[in-house]
Amino acid sequence: MSRPLPWWGWLIFAVLAALPLTPWMSRYYMLLAFDALLFGAVAMSLDLLMGYTGLVSFGHAAFFGLGAYSTAVLLERGVLSLWLCLGLAVVVVGAYALLVGYFATVRRGIYFALLTLIFAEVVYTVFRYTQAFGGSDGIQGLPAPQLWPGAAIDTPVRIYYLVLAYLLLAYLACRVVVRSHFGQVLVAIRENEDRARFLGYDVQRYKMGVCLISAVLTGLAGALYPGRAAYATPDLMHWSISGEFIIMVMIGGLGTLVGPIIGGAFFILLQEKVSSYVQWYSIVIGLVLVLIVLFAPHGLFGVRRAIRERGRREASASQEARARGEAPG
Amino acid sequence: MNGDVVLAVDNVSKSFGALAALSRVSFAVRAREVYSVIGPNGAGKSTLFNVIAGLHVPTSGRVAFGGADITGLEPQLINRRGLAKTFQITNIFPGISVYDNVRVAAQSRAPVSGRVASLWRSPDVEGPVTDLLSAFGLMARRDDLAQNLSHGEQRYLEICLALATEPTLLLLDEPTAGMTPGETKDATALIRQIAQRRGLTVLLIEHDMSVVMGISDRIAVLHFGEKIAEGPPEAIRNDPQVIDAYLGGVDD
Numbered sequence: 273m274s275r276p277l278p279w280w281g282w283l284i285f286a287v288l289a290a291l292p293l294t295p296w297m298s299r300y301y302m303l304l305a306f307d308a309l310l311f312g313a314v315a316m317s318l319d320l321l322m323g324y325t326g327l328v329s330f331g332h333a334a335f336f337g338l339g340a341y342s343t344a345v346l347l348e349r350g351v352l353s354l355w356l357c358l359g360l361a362v363v364v365v366g367a368y369a370l371l372v373g374y375f376a377t378v379r380r381g382i383y384f385a386l387l388t389l390i391f392a393e394v395v396y397t398v399f400r401y402t403q404a405f406g407g408s409d410g411i412q413g414l415p416a417p418q419l420w421p422g423a424a425i426d427t428p429v430r431i432y433y434l435v436l437a438y439l440l441l442a443y444l445a446c447r448v449v450v451r452s453h454f455g456q457v458l459v460a461i462r463e464n465e466d467r468a469r470f471l472g473y474d475v476q477r478y479k480m481g482v483c484l485i486s487a488v489l490t491g492l493a494g495a496l497y498p499g500r501a502a503y504a505t506p507d508l509m510h511w512s513i514s515g516e517f518i519i520m521v522m523i524g525g526l527g528t529l530v531g532p533i534i535g536g537a538f539f540i541l542l543q544e545k546v547s548s549y550v551q552w553y554s555i556v557i558g559l560v561l562v563l564i565v566l567f568a569p570h571g572l573f574g575v576r577r578a579i580r581e582r583g584r585r586e587a588s589a590s591q592e593a594r595a596r597g598e599a600p601g
Numbered sequence: 602m603n604g605d606v607v608l609a610v611d612n613v614s615k616s617f618g619a620l621a622a623l624s625r626v627s628f629a630v631r632a633r634e635v636y637s638v639i640g641p642n643g644a645g646k647s648t649l650f651n652v653i654a655g656l657h658v659p660t661s662g663r664v665a666f667g668g669a670d671i672t673g674l675e676p677q678l679i680n681r682r683g684l685a686k687t688f689q690i691t692n693i694f695p696g697i698s699v700y701d702n703v704r705v706a707a708q709s710r711a712p713v714s715g716r717v718a719s720l721w722r723s724p725d726v727e728g729p730v731t732d733l734l735s736a737f738g739l740m741a742r743r744d745d746l747a748q749n750l751s752h753g754e755q756r757y758l759e760i761c762l763a764l765a766t767e768p769t770l771l772l773l774d775e776p777t778a779g780m781t782p783g784e785t786k787d788a789t790a791l792i793r794q795i796a797q798r799r800g801l802t803v804l805l806i807e808h809d810m811s812v813v814m815g816i817s818d819r820i821a822v823l824h825f826g827e828k829i830a831e832g833p834p835e836a837i838r839n840d841p842q843v844i845d846a847y848l849g850g851v852d853d
Contacts (some may be wrong), residue, residue, distance in 0.1 A: 371757065453719040460705045461665050463694035470692075471766055472680040472709040485720075 331392030339494025343419025365491030
């Protein structure tokens with residue numbers, strides 16, 4: 273097996289880990305950094321579906337929101353163990369993902385996007401109108417979760433380190449999966465679903481599998497959210513949030529894992545910065561997306577690859593030119 | 602002598618609405634022979650293949666492979682029993698490398714495939730993949746994207762994908778479609794040679810008569826969805842009904 277992370281990966285991780293030690297990281301910036309990493313992790317999880325398998329989910333906000341509510345319900349009842357919160361999120365999101373995944377992959381094509389959206393809207397509506405979950409206000413004023421009794425994750429720095437650890441572990445897990453046999457079959461399905469079937473692969477099973485993995489990783493990220501915000505609201509499950517997740521993946525670069533992390537962080541920082549100056553921030557974000565689609569269709573991270581490939585093309589072109597130059601002599 | 606039969610197509614009919622694409626077609630393919638199905642465009646050849654390989658469920662009749670009924674099974678299940686198919690229109694994984702194309706095909710037979718452990722493991726199939734690429738002269742292009750191959754190379758890759766699943770019966774749907782006469786000749790010889798070396802049974806669809814006559818042990822002729830003749834190449838060539846219906850008086 274290859275190295276788990278390249279050197280620049282460890283470098284970035286070290287910089288992120290050192291971030292809270294720098295003097296200018298106020299509470300505000302700490303929480304902003306938390307959001308950037310958290311939604312980076314969500315976008316990376318969605319990339320397993322979008323970038324590697326070629327399935328666009330319009331319902332990832334439901335996985336995120338169900339994770340958040342799992343934590344919120346337990347914290348509200350005085351169950352403070354982070355591990356129980358994460359465990360409940362895995363069970364709830366996993367069960368829901370299998371249900372959605374089954375129906376969304378029975379038919380091919382547009383149905384995946386449609387059914388993930390419809391299921392997510394149902395979940396949103398249920399939580400929006402169920403008083404046991406606080407209705408449209410959600411569950412507010414939650415206590416901080418604890419790593420173990422007495423070790424509450426109750427400061428921005430602690431919750432930041434928690435999400436950083438989660439992002440690293442989730443990234444390593446995704447990296448192993450996309451390099452595995454399973455991951456290679458996903459790419460084959462993206463490239464040519466029919467052919468994959470004629471090579472003996474049960475395509476629906478693979479789609480359900482990756483849907484489950486992507487959903488659970490998204491749900492775990494969601495389960496960390498109440499630790500930062502002290503609430504879970506139905507707005508977390510709104511379809512527009514699913515749309516933002518898709519934009520994060522596209523900004524970052526499909527099928528790269530690292531790209532969507534950058535895309536998610538970039539989106540959060542951009543949204544926060546622009547919205548603090550103007551009301552119409554979504555226009556700016558839309559414009560940025562259009563520019564990226566036009567000039568960097570493989571996303572921010574894809575620019576790196578494009579430069580490398582251009583270099584290779586030029587090298588081989590000059591080689592050919594040299595070969596041609598010698599031929600007539 | 603039924604023990605010898607690898608594939609038995611028994612009274613298969615397939616209709617699409619009012620159109621009868623196949624009517625009561627029967628034939629049997631014996632182990633290690635090259636059996637060809639010929640017929641003009643629209644004769645039902647590709648429909649026949651799609652029924653055998655599991656893309657279409659026949660309206661009536663049954664298909665048995667290796668003695669077991671496979672009628673109506675899903676394509677991936679039929680493939681796992683050892684029946685692999687190539688496509689008339691090149692059907693590869695365009696955006697990944699030639700090597701990765703064949704690797705993902707070969708890995709489908711690894712014991713870990715389909716198990717949870719395949720989430721973190723990647724079975725080593727370097728040997729069989731390299732063998733296949735060498736046999737078809739694709740080693741120099743192993744790192745190129747499949748979509749950047751020439752048409753002839755893509756046709757070869759198409760066959761590599763099917764062979765990588767280690768079939769006992771290979772269904773070739775016009776493998777030389779779009780090739781130049783020179784390429785066709787090379788490809789035909791190569792297919793024959795590989796089939797012999799691997800002990801494969803081959804079921805071939807072709808409309809190019811020179812290919813069929815040179816490679817086949819037996820030939821069946823389809824015409825408007827019905828089998829009108831069957832026999833060794835010489836017999837087919839001289840069958841007046843075949844000449845009437847299909848060859849249209851072509852001598853040779």
